[in-house]
Amino acid sequence: MFGLEKRDTSMLIIVAVLTMFAPFILNPFPAGSALAQFNAGYPDLMQRFVIFGIFAIGFNILFGLTGYLSFGHAAFLGVGSYSAVWMFKLLSMNVIPAIILSVIVAGLFSLLIGFVSLRRSGIYFSILTLAFAQMSFNLAYSVLTPITNGETGLQLTLNDPRVLGVSATADGSIPVTNLFGMEMRSTFELAVGPWAFQFNAGYYLCAVILLLAFYLSIRIFRSPFGMMLRAVKSNQQRMNYTGLNTRPYTLAAFVISGMYAGLAGGLMASMDPLAGAERMQWTASGEVVLMTILGGAGTLIGPVLGAGFIKYFENIFSKINDGVLHSWFSFMPDGLENAMVTLIHPFVGKGWHLTLGILFMLVVIFLPGGLVEGGQRIRKWAKNKRSGGETPTGKTEPAE
Amino acid sequence: MGILEVKNVGKRFGGLQALGDVNLSVKENTVHAIIGPNGAGKSTLLNCLVGKLIPDTGSVMFDGQSVLGRAPYEINQMGISRVFQTPEIFGDLTVLENMLIPCFAKRDGAFELNVLPSVLGQKDVLEKAEHMLEEMNMADKRHMHAAAMSRGDKRRLEIGMCLSQEPRLLLLDEPTAGMARADTNNTIDLLKQISDERDITIAIIEHDMHVVFSLADRITVLAQGTPLVEDDPQNIRGNPKVREAYLGESA
Known part of the structure; x- marks a missing residue:
């Protein structure tokens, strides 16, 4: 279907079902229950899941396929945000022209940075992209204030x-x-008993675009171009000795x-018409690297999983404070309760980075x-168990 | 006029004159071997032919066109394919994909933004690659990771990849180095078959005299960066100058 192999089609359908039913899937616990803390089905977070999913899918086309590790991709994300906000300020509040302009401007900007950075490979390439991104970040903060509005960030005003x-x-x-x-x-709320499911227009726009982006990435992966990468x-x-010029291939992947960024x-x-320089900072570039590696670099669905995973941690685990912990362990005797809270405290709330770091390692x-x-190992293990411990077929999945 | 004309080529690395004044003419549809002791400048000469090195002096003409100053991929697109001393293949890709890449390079040139169509939809290229695999007797290995193959198979694959580009000149850099006797003989048979069945010129750099005398129509002996003799194999065998270069003056 859609010019895809059967396996890829089913993957696309799985992603489509997951994104379309996300308001249900991410909201499994009734509101007001102790576990409602772990619900992620509110518009703001769901939007972030899919937006960072798109970011990671694009990053994976460069890093997963060519192995060129860019440490400056947040610069393109930032440039895209600024372009979109300018479109809202100057043209109209319709998101379509804004999104189109942000893709074009980011494409031109990445053409420039890629052209210079791709003269080197390996660690030198990474350092060059990092340098460019930090340069962009600092420029956005200081010299380019007329365009970026500096520290305050670019916002809409009544005089636009x-x-x-x-x-x-x-x-x-x-x-x-x-x-x-x-x-x-605009959000439509569906209340079913104690559950409240939220369907947000912005989220569904992002989700549809994610599906298109994911579909395009499958096509790229399976194309001759993808094989060259x-x-x-x-x-x-x-x-080089097979008559292929590697430079335009890597540059095209970079652009x-x-x-995508x-x-x-x-x-x-x-979703939220403002843009700040901190979106371009190196930590933001590092985050997409983490997402891609955590999910599985070079795999189709890995980056989407990685993005969801990290964003979930960032938003859910960081909200668990001592008060919440005490309420969880209140059934225990006082001493034990305090001990448990002390034990878990460094891993949640402000310490969520620690949990994420350990998981990443x-x-x-x-x-x-x-x-x-x-996932593949679990599937293989399950298959083995079902077939009575027979050895699996020699066909290996191309993980990288 | 040969298909490859090397004239007065010299190359110096600091204080070392790697190539003195090399003249070489490779006739079309022959197997030309370049032999010589270690440090004679064989590899330097080869690197000058494929664009990895640019000689300080002289000219290298392939089929009437100069190759000097062109990038390796451009020289390859002109019709020169190179087989390396240690097989250079795409280890992370499957054997079939390894074969597909040169076929795409032949069809689409040095760069093609072929983003949307599926590899599996390119029937002409697929057919050609499958055919080539069959010719190399590796059709049963098509879904194997190339890195997992034996040294001999990797060499076969690399030669097959080069042939699928239909080059006019095939350069081989010690193709049997580090191979067991049986693998060496297989490679000799393969190369013989290639030169018999195809419209192709082969230039081979080799240490192993057994390989050289089984294959070559013409031999150039290189010593200390200059060609010593160029002759037919039977005359090279008995040439006292060649013996001297290989075994030292005391012999």
């Missing part, structure tokens, strides 16, 4: 021209982002992944192929 829209709504407030009139913030990772010498940035601004050491490899 908005040629095709209105500067201010009838009641004198700033208009909101929309898709041909459908407001991105894997060949770049495997043996550049052989490529494509930069455009710009798309993510544009969507971010479409465990994955990299025991599952070098990321979460996807974990």
Whole structure:
């Protein structure tokens, strides 16, 4: 279907089902229950899941296929956000032109940075991209204040021209982002018993774009171009002596992944029309590297899983404070309760980075192929068990 | 005029004159061997032919066109394929994918933004690659990771990859180095078969005299960066100058 192999089609369908039913899937615990803490089915977080999923899918096209580790991809995300906000300020609050402009600008910007950085490979390439991203970050903070509004970040005001829209709504407030009139913030709430499921227009726009982005990445992975990118990772010498010029291949991969990042940035601004320089900081670039490796670099679905995983931790684990812990362990005798809370305290709340770090280490050491490899091992183990311990077929899944 | 004309080529690395004044003419559809003791400049000469090194002096003409100053991929697209001393293949890719890549390079050139179509939809290229695998007797290994194969198989695959580009000149850099006798003989048979059945010129750098005398139509002996003799194999065998270069003056 859609020009895909059977296995890829079923993967696309799984991702489609997961994203479309996310408001249910991420909201398994009734509101008001002790476990409601772990619900992630609210619009803001769901949007972040899919937006960072798009970012990681794009990053994986560069890193997963060619092996070129960029440490500056957040710069493209930031540039995309700024472009989108400028479109909201100057043209209209419709998200479509904003998203298109952010993809184009990020593409041009990545063409420039890629052209210079790809003169080197390995660690030198990584350092060059990192340097460019930090340069962009610092410029956005200081010199480029007229464009980026410096530390405050770029925001909408009542004085923006908005040629095709209105500067201010009838009641004198700033208009909101929309898709041909459908407001991105509009949310329909479905209450089923104690559960409250939220369906947000912005989330569904992001989800549909994620599906398109995922579909495109499958096509790229299975195309001759994708095979060439894997060949770049495997043996550049052989490529050169096979009549292939590696430079335009790597540059094209770099620009494509930069455009994905710009798309993510544009969507971010479409959901919440502001853009700040901190989106370009190196920690943001590092985050997408973590997402891709955690999920499984070079696999199709890995980056999406990694993005969801990290964003879940960032938003859910960081909210568990001592008060919540005490309420969980209140059934225990006082001394034991306090001991448990003290024991768990460093891993949750502000210490969520510690949990994430430990998990990341465990994955990299025991599952070098990321979460996807974990899934494959479980499947193989289950298959073995079902077939009575027979050895599995020799066909291995191409993890990298 | 040969298909490959090397004229007055010299290359110096600091204080070392790696190549003195090399003249070499390789006739079309022959097997030309370049032999010589260690340090004679064989590999330097080869690197000058494929664009890895640029000689300080002289000219290298392939089929009437200069190769100097061109990148390796451009020289390859002109019709020169190179087989390395240690097989250079795409270890992370499957055997079939290894064979597909040169077929795509032949069809689409040095770069093609072929992003949307599936590899499996490119029937012409697939067919050609499958055919080549069969010719190399590796069709049963098509889904294997190339890195997992034996040294001899890797060599076969690399030669097959080069042939699938339909080169006019095939350069081999000590193709049997480090091989067991049986593998060496297999490689000799393969190369013989290639030169008999195809419209192809082969230039081979080799240490192993057994290989050289089984294959070559013409031999150039290189010593200390300059060609010593160029002759037919039967004359090289008895040439006292060659013996001297190989075994030292005392012999």
